[in-house]
Amino acid sequence: MIKRYAMLVFILILIICLTRLPKLPTTPFNLKQLGALPVLHDGRIKPLNSAVTSIMMIISEKQYVKTPSGNKQLPLEWFLTLLTDPETAHNTPIFLIDHPQVKALINHPQKKGKYFSINDIHNRIATIFSQADYATETDAHKRNSFQRDIIQLQNKLNLYLGLQASLLPPPQTSYTEDLKRFTHLIPTVLPFLSEIDNATSLSTTQNQQLLQFIQLFQGYKSSEDRAIIRFIPSLDFPNDTTKWEITGPHILSQIKTKMPPHPLIISFCQLLDAYRTQDYNQFNQILTNINTLSIYGSSIFRKSITEHYFILANPFFLALLLYLVAMMLLFCSYIRFPIFLQQITAYCFKAAFFLHTIGIILRFYISGRPPVTNLYSSAVFVGWFAIVLALFLEKRFKNTIGILVSTLIGFSTLIIAHHLSFQGDTMAMMQAVLDSNFWLSTHVITVTMGYSGTFLAGFLAIIFIILGLYTKRLTPILSKQLYTMVFGVACFSLLFSFIGTVLGGIWADQSWGRFWGWDPKENGALLIIIWLAIMLHARIGGFIQAKGFMVMAVFGNIVTSFSWFGVNMLGIGLHSYGFMDSAVMWLVLFMLSQCLIMAIGMLPNTYWRSLKETDPNNKSLL
Amino acid sequence: MKKILIELSSLKLALIGLLGLFIIVLWGTFVQIDLGIFYTQKKYFQSLVIFHTFSNGIKIPIFFGGVVWGALLTIGLMTTLITRIKWKLKNAGLILIHLGLIALLLGSFLTGKLAQESQLILREGETKNYSINRNQPELLIRLPQENNLATEWVFPYHLLKPGAHLQIPGYLDIHIKSFYLNSAIKRSIIPNSQLNGFGKHFNVIPIPLNNKTEGNNTISMIISIYSTNNTLLGNWVVTQGIDADQIVSVQEKSIYIKLRDQRIYTPYTITLQDFSHDVYPGTTVPKNFSSLVTIDHPKTNENRDVLIYMNHPLRYAGNTYFQASFGEKNQLSVLQVVENPVWLFPYFSSLIIALGLFLQFLISFSRFKGKTS
Numbered sequence: 001m002i003k004r005y006a007m008l009v010f011i012l013i014l015i016i017c018l019t020r021l022p023k024l025p026t027t028p029f030n031l032k033q034l035g036a037l038p039v040l041h042d043g044r045i046k047p048l049n050s051a052v053t054s055i056m057m058i059i060s061e062k063q064y065v066k067t068p069s070g071n072k073q074l075p076l077e078w079f080l081t082l083l084t085d086p087e088t089a090h091n092t093p094i095f096l097i098d099h100p101q102v103k104a105l106i107n108h109p110q111k112k113g114k115y116f117s118i119n120d121i122h123n124r125i126a127t128i129f130s131q132a133d134y135a136t137e138t139d140a141h142k143r144n145s146f147q148r149d150i151i152q153l154q155n156k157l158n159l160y161l162g163l164q165a166s167l168l169p170p171p172q173t174s175y176t177e178d179l180k181r182f183t184h185l186i187p188t189v190l191p192f193l194s195e196i197d198n199a200t201s202l203s204t205t206q207n208q209q210l211l212q213f214i215q216l217f218q219g220y221k222s223s224e225d226r227a228i229i230r231f232i233p234s235l236d237f238p239n240d241t242t243k244w245e246i247t248g249p250h251i252l253s254q255i256k257t258k259m260p261p262h263p264l265i266i267s268f269c270q271l272l273d274a275y276r277t278q279d280y281n282q283f284n285q286i287l288t289n290i291n292t293l294s295i296y297g298s299s300i301f302r303k304s305i306t307e308h309y310f311i312l313a314n315p316f317f318l319a320l321l322l323y324l325v326a327m328m329l330l331f332c333s334y335i336r337f338p339i340f341l342q343q344i345t346a347y348c349f350k351a352a353f354f355l356h357t358i359g360i361i362l363r364f365y366i367s368g369r370p371p372v373t374n375l376y377s378s379a380v381f382v383g384w385f386a387i388v389l390a391l392f393l394e395k396r397f398k399n400t401i402g403i404l405v406s407t408l409i410g411f412s413t414l415i416i417a418h419h420l421s422f423q424g425d426t427m428a429m430m431q432a433v434l435d436s437n438f439w440l441s442t443h444v445i446t447v448t449m450g451y452s453g454t455f456l457a458g459f460l461a462i463i464f465i466i467l468g469l470y471t472k473r474l475t476p477i478l479s480k481q482l483y484t485m486v487f488g489v490a491c492f493s494l495l496f497s498f499i500g501t502v503l504g505g506i507w508a509d510q511s512w513g514r515f516w517g518w519d520p521k522e523n524g525a526l527l528i529i530i531w532l533a534i535m536l537h538a539r540i541g542g543f544i545q546a547k548g549f550m551v552m553a554v555f556g557n558i559v560t561s562f563s564w565f566g567v568n569m570l571g572i573g574l575h576s577y578g579f580m581d582s583a584v585m586w587l588v589l590f591m592l593s594q595c596l597i598m599a600i601g602m603l604p605n606t607y608w609r610s611l612k613e614t615d616p617n618n619k620s621l622l
Numbered sequence: 623m624k625k626i627l628i629e630l631s632s633l634k635l636a637l638i639g640l641l642g643l644f645i646i647v648l649w650g651t652f653v654q655i656d657l658g659i660f661y662t663q664k665k666y667f668q669s670l671v672i673f674h675t676f677s678n679g680i681k682i683p684i685f686f687g688g689v690v691w692g693a694l695l696t697i698g699l700m701t702t703l704i705t706r707i708k709w710k711l712k713n714a715g716l717i718l719i720h721l722g723l724i725a726l727l728l729g730s731f732l733t734g735k736l737a738q739e740s741q742l743i744l745r746e747g748e749t750k751n752y753s754i755n756r757n758q759p760e761l762l763i764r765l766p767q768e769n770n771l772a773t774e775w776v777f778p779y780h781l782l783k784p785g786a787h788l789q790i791p792g793y794l795d796i797h798i799k800s801f802y803l804n805s806a807i808k809r810s811i812i813p814n815s816q817l818n819g820f821g822k823h824f825n826v827i828p829i830p831l832n833n834k835t836e837g838n839n840t841i842s843m844i845i846s847i848y849s850t851n852n853t854l855l856g857n858w859v860v861t862q863g864i865d866a867d868q869i870v871s872v873q874e875k876s877i878y879i880k881l882r883d884q885r886i887y888t889p890y891t892i893t894l895q896d897f898s899h900d901v902y903p904g905t906t907v908p909k910n911f912s913s914l915v916t917i918d919h920p921k922t923n924e925n926r927d928v929l930i931y932m933n934h935p936l937r938y939a940g941n942t943y944f945q946a947s948f949g950e951k952n953q954l955s956v957l958q959v960v961e962n963p964v965w966l967f968p969y970f971s972s973l974i975i976a977l978g979l980f981l982q983f984l985i986s987f988s989r990f991k992g993k994t995s
Contacts (some may be wrong), residue, residue, distance in 0.1 A: 043902025043909075230904050241903045429902050435909060436933050491986055495979045502972035511933045513739070513944045513960035515968040516730060518663050523651040530644045534637060541633030570655050 006343035013348060017321040021314055028280035031076045032312070033287045034271075038304035040230040040244040043429040045300055047308035051229055052079045054425045055163055059156045060094045060115065061422060067092050068117075082164050084276040089164075093117045095156055099149040105131065118160060128153055162228035167247055167268060169219035174276070175269035179251065179261060182216045186255055189213045223248035232262055239300045263293060307366045307427075315359040316380060320414040322352035327407035330400065334473075342400065349403055352410060356384050367427040370441035372448050374428065376420040378564070381445075383413025386452040386459075389489060397481050405459050419583075439507045447500030447525060451560050453493025454528060457486045458557035458594075461550035465601040467610065468547075474610035483546045486553050487539070494532040501525040520570055524563030531559045551601040558591045628705055636702070639695040646672070646688055661831075668734050689731070696727045715985055718978025722971045729967030737962035740886050742943065744894035744915075745954050751891040753959040754883040759841050759862050763790060764878040779884060782843065793872060795848040799857065802828040804839035807863040817844075819868035821859035843881065849873070886959075890919035890939065895927065897948060897955040911945045913955040930957065 035049025042051075053063060053075040065073050068091045073081065082089040093115035097103055106116070106124040121128070132154035135147035143151070171178045192202060192210055202210065227246040234243035245253075247265060254261060267290045274283035326348035333341035360371050360380060372378045387406040394402025420426075434440070464482045468474040474482075504525065505515040516522060535552045538544045544552065569584050605611045629635070650666040657665070666672055669687030676682075699720050707713050707720065740753040758779035765773040777788050788796040810825045826842045842861035847870055848854055858868055860881035867878040893916040900909040912931035917924060917938060930936045936943040940961055947956035 040904050043905045043907055228904070244903060429905075429907055429909070431908055439933070488986070491983055495976075495983050498972075498979055499976050502968075502976065505968060505972070507933070509965065509968070510935065511944065512946075513935060513942050513958055513962070514737075515733070515965070517659065518647075518650060518654075518667055519659060520651050520654060523647050526647055527644060527651075530640055530647065534640045534644065537633050537636050537640065541637065543633070543637065567651065570652070 002340050003343060006340060006347060009344050010347035010351075013322075013325055013344070014351065017318055017325070020321060021317060027077070028284075029275065030280075030284040030287055031074075033284075033291065035076055036305050036308040037231075037290070038233075038301045040233075040241055041228065042425055043241070044427070045241060045304050046425070046427070047304050047311070048079075048229075049076055049308055050311055050425070052076055052163070053311075055159050055228075056094070057422055058424055059096070059159055061096050065092050065094045079163065080272075080275050083167055083170075084272055086164070086170060090118045090122075093120070094160070095121065095153070097121075097149075097153060099146060101146045102149050102153060105150070118157075125157065128157065158226075159228065162226045165223040165226040165248075166229040167231060168272060169222055169248065171272075172215065172219075175272045176266070178216060178219075179265065179269050181212065182220070182251065183254060183261060185209060185213045185216070186258075190255070217252065220248035220251045231268065232264055235262070264290065267293075303366050303368075306362065310359075310362050310366065315355040315362075316414055316417060319352040319355040319359065320411060320418060322348045322355070323407045323410035323414065326352060327404070327411055330404055330407060345403065345407075349407060353387060353406075356380075356387070356410065356414075360384060363427065369427075369430075370437060370445060372444045373430060373434075373440060374426065375565070375568070376417055376423070376426045378444075378448050378451075379413050379417035379420055381448050382451045382455065382564075383410050383417075385449050386413075386456040389452060389456050389492070393485050393489075397485070399478060399481060401460070401463060401478075401482065401485070405456065405463060409455060409459055436507075439503070443500055443503035443507050445500075446496050446503060450493050450497030450500050450525075450528060451564055453489050453496060454532070454556045454560040457489040457493060457553045458560070460486050460489065461553035461601075462557075462597055464550045465554070465597060468608045469600060469603065470609060472610050474608075479546065479610075483549070486550065490532055490535055490553065490556070494529065494536065497525065497528045497532065501529060520567035521563075524567040527559050528556075528563050531556055547601065551598045554594050554598050554601065558594045561587060561590055624705075628701075635694070635698045639691055639698055642686060642691040643688075643695065646685065646691065649685075650688075692727050692731060696724055699724050699727075712985065715978045715980075715982030718974050719982065720978075722974030722976075722978055725971035725974065726968060729964055729971055732964045732967065733962060736964055737960065738886070740884075740959045740961075741946065742892060742957040742959050743954065744892070744913075744957070745950070746894050746897060749891050749893040749918075751889075752885040752887045753957075754885055756862070756883045757839075758884045759881050760884050761788070761796075761843075761860065762878075762880045762882050763794070763796075764867075764880075765790070765793060766875040766877065792850060793877065794855075794870075795850070795852070797846040797848065798843055799846055800828075800844045802826065802842045804829050804831050805842040805861065805863065807840070807842075807861060816857055817859060818856040818870075819858045820864055820866070821857070824859070824864070826859050826861055826863075841881070847879075886961075888939065888941065889921060890917055890924070892917055892943075894955055897952055899948060899952045911948060913945055913957065915943075915957075 031049075035047055035052075037048045038045050039048050039051055041054075056065070056075045056078065057063065063075065065078050067073055067081070067088055069088075073092070078089065078092070078094070081092075093113070095116045095118070096114055097106070097116055098114040105127060106121045128150065132150045135143060135151050138147055168175055189210055192206060223246055227248070230244040230246050232245040232247055232250050234240060234245070237243050247268070250262060251265060267286055271283060271286045271290075274280075274286060326345045329341050329345045329348065333345065363377065363380075364371055367373070371381045386409045390402045390406045390409070392402075394400075394406075429435075430440075460482060464474065464479065464486070468479065501522070504522065508517065508522075509515045531552075535549065535556070538552065539549050565583065565587050569587065646666050650662050653666070654662045665687075667688035670689050671683045672685045672687050673681040674684045703717065703720050703724075707716055709717065738755075740755040742750060742753040744750060759782075760779055761777040761782060763775040763777075765775070775790050781788060782798060782801065784798055784801040786798045788798070790796075806827045806829050808825045808827065810823060813822045814825070815822075821844070826844070828842075832838045840861060840863040842859060842863065844857060844859055846854060846857050849872055855870060855872065858870070858879065860868070860879060862881055862883065865882075867880050870877045870879055895914040895916060897911075897913050899911055901907060902909050910932050912929055914927060914929050915936070916927050919925070919939075928936050928938075930943055930945050932945060935945075940963065942960045942962070942965070944958040944960070945955070946958035948954060949956065
């Protein structure tokens with residue numbers, strides 16, 4: 001009976017969580033289908049929605065913009081507006097500029113808010129570019145916050161202009177009409193061009209035709225250097241990313257090849273015309289036709305479509321919410337209704353862990369890469385693997401501590417991942433040296449498993465300290481269990497951190513000829529190993545007791561967070577702007593909080609409620 | 623004696639050693655922001671004592687360096703193995719871990735002493751039988767031809783010190799007047815009357831060491847050259863900053879002098895056939911760098927092509943060649959050359975440690991399982 005009620009409550013929770021997910025807008029235009037179109041961006045094929053969203057995230061650090069008339073636009077709508085109604089787009093405040101000196105540079109020092117449209121900064125673009133070029137000459141780690149932000153603004157402008165140039169130039173009459181006219185003009189105009197020297201001999205109509213041709217030519221040509229998204233796969237080799245083409249130059253290539261335009265280009269022209277005239281029936285019809293094109297049937301596109309729905313479904317975000325709910329319910333269950341609430345907790349936790357696992361598997365399928373390739377995926381994986389370890393512990397001890405620590409770690413690592421995802425493409429291509437699935441799946445995975453272990457030990461130790469100090473729940477049995485758990489996990493973590501670090505050394509020896517070079521990331525990994533060795537030796541030598549061991553395990557959290565994030569942030573001061581800079585603040589706050597827990601963990605036994613109430617003289621363990 | 627051994631093998635000593643190592647690793651990570659990796663290694667990890675240098679040049683020791691902590695740990699590990707750990711099967715894991723650690727620490731010490739790094743810089747089509755080390759330039763003196771044979775004298779870096787006297791019997795005495803570890807070269811408006819060669823038109827100004835990247839310093843010297851009968855022929859500037867010979871006339875014969883990057887010769891030649899730099903389509907993100915080279919080694923009858931690319935170095939005749947850099951619009955390739963006779967040390971020792979850790983974990987795990995069930 002209780003189970004049935006618990007299931008009912010769980011379903012209710014699930015529905016509420018589902019409504020919290022971000023969605024595509026409800027317009028008569030089938031944007032879901034448009035967003036699924038595969039394009040080539042940043043070296044890999046991905047759905048259009050992902051490409052446009054990641055660009056908007058970099059420009060505005062938000063997933064929507066507000067037009068001057070107050071409409072909220074999601075990335076795809078904004079993209080269509082940018083192409084078909086540039087006037088509105090150019091007045092939409094999208095550029096996030098919050099550095100006071102950069103604001104002063106673009107002559108808006110007094111303007112409230114931090115969002116600017118391209119028209120706001122239009123007449124200062126030359127200044128921005130020259131200042132950014134000047135700043136680029138300074139070494140990357142020596143730049144001050146102004147230099148970093150002005151370079152960032154330059155990148156944002158390049159992305160904006162690049163995105164605008166990526167599909168088709170603004171039409172003279174309509175997209176379709178322009179393309180048709182251009183195709184027709186080619187055979188007519190080409191003979192004139194060979195006699196360009198005596199242009200006087202051309203008739204008035206011929207002159208007009210030539211002029212039209214040149215205007216269209218320039219329009220298509222303009223995208224050549226700026227386009228950042230490629231829309232046109234090769235008809236013969238759709239899977240070969242090196243053969244994808246930019247729309248404009250592809251149209252121009254008709255002059256040489258004399259071939260009719262690519263079927264996709266015709267469709268894109270019609271699509272944009274339909275959007276310009278707000279004809280959604282036509283728009284949706286064309287999209288359906290595009291999707292039946294044979295080139296979209298190959299495997300690489302199936303992945304891209306999977307990615308699109310993966311991002312829409314956002315399993316990690318849902319898991320994040322469910323971990324949070326499970327954690328809160330578990331806390332409540334310690335006070336009232338233990339059986340009922342723990343049953344719901346179990347459902348929520350299982351669902352969250354299932355989504356977490358499915359998410360990792362899908363990412364593996366889509367990217368064709370091992371689960372950890374960058375900071376974002378490491379956060380997802382560190383949490384996932386710590387939970388796997390905690391579930392082993394729970395299976396053995398059955399004291400709900402394993403579930404408690406799982407929800408805690410699952411929630412916190414996914415929230416870190418959620419914030420890291422705003423930095424751009426989470427499945428970006430790997431730069432040269434890193435492009436090695438063998439090392440990514442051995443070295444990187446084992447090192448990350450080591451992180452999972454030290455965090456798990458640290459969080460268990462926090463639970464030990466909090467339970468012991470503030471509650472009477474830390475009975476001798478539970479404290480013995482917790483101690484065994486932390487000790488075991490620390491040993492496990494030492495094993496994996498060591499193997500991972502050595503594998504890293506071998507990788508370094510293979511690619512740079514040195515096994516060990518004392519670089520920050522290597523040092524970070526070494527610090528974890530040394531710290532775990534210190535913990536174990538101090539305990540074996542009897543220099544510390546269980547309590548001291550717990551305090552040291554909490555310090556392990558600090559060491560691991562330094563190794564994981566801290567070394568990537570070296571050289572960035574505290575007083576600056578932007579994402580990585582606010583991450584520095586969070587890291588410092590986390591470290592301070594751990595110091596605080598260590599401090600209270602070192603309070604004498606008389607302050608520990610669990611010890612006071614049970615047996616104040618019992619010093620056997622603590 | 624036994625007392626000392628037990629004292630050395632104590633866990634207290636191990637803890638002190640580990641803590642010391644922890645501190646310098648952490649410290650050495652932070653100072654890299656300003657000091658750069660190369661000098662951090664020298665100052666913190668490959669030193670006995672870490673000094674703090676005040677702005678007025680006074681040095682005071684503040685902490686023990688990596689060598690001391692490494693030695694302390696090695697001694698501790700050895701004595702632990704002798705006195706503390708009982709050589710029984712159930713301790714096999716522990717014994718392996720500690721043995722492996724000794725080998726690892728020794729290996730890294732030996733690597734620091736024995737490994738030599740240099741660079742092989744090749745344009746496409748170019749052939750070389752030597753790599754260069756810019757950090758340790760050598761003074762080259764080319765004597766006039768006799769019987770169609772030119773003689774070259776090379777004074778290696780360790781002889782080039784301020785105040786040093788270098789002799790070529792029967793020709794020259796060279797006296798090093800000043801030696802700058804890093805210098806800037808500026809055109810001078812008024813010709814320097816005390817100097818000959820390009821020292822007449824260029825001023826060489828000592829500047830602080832650039833410690834960000836290795837090999838970015840320009841070493842210069844001012845030398846006085848005397849003939850064998852002790853008459854001063856003049857003062858010259860030799861510098862890495864200007865890649866050209868200078869002529870010294872002795873008894874109406876021309877002698878060429880030059881400070882050039884140290885050359886490390888090999889008994890074989892390497893020719894760069896082609897360098898390629900692949901990017902991901904539609905981006906400037908590098909996907910791969912590779913150099914197609916030909917090794918020609920007449921003594922071993924080898925003449926073959928090898929492709930050196932990311933994560934795939936060429937190991938040949940005790941040297942390892944890595945794709946390190948490139949230039950001149952992808953026409954030039956820079957290969958890092960590492961000669962490290964003990965490169966296998968870390969592989970073996972970490973294998974032993976990993977095995978030991980694994981065994982130990984298994985033993986503890988079975989004990990832990992036995993206890994709880």
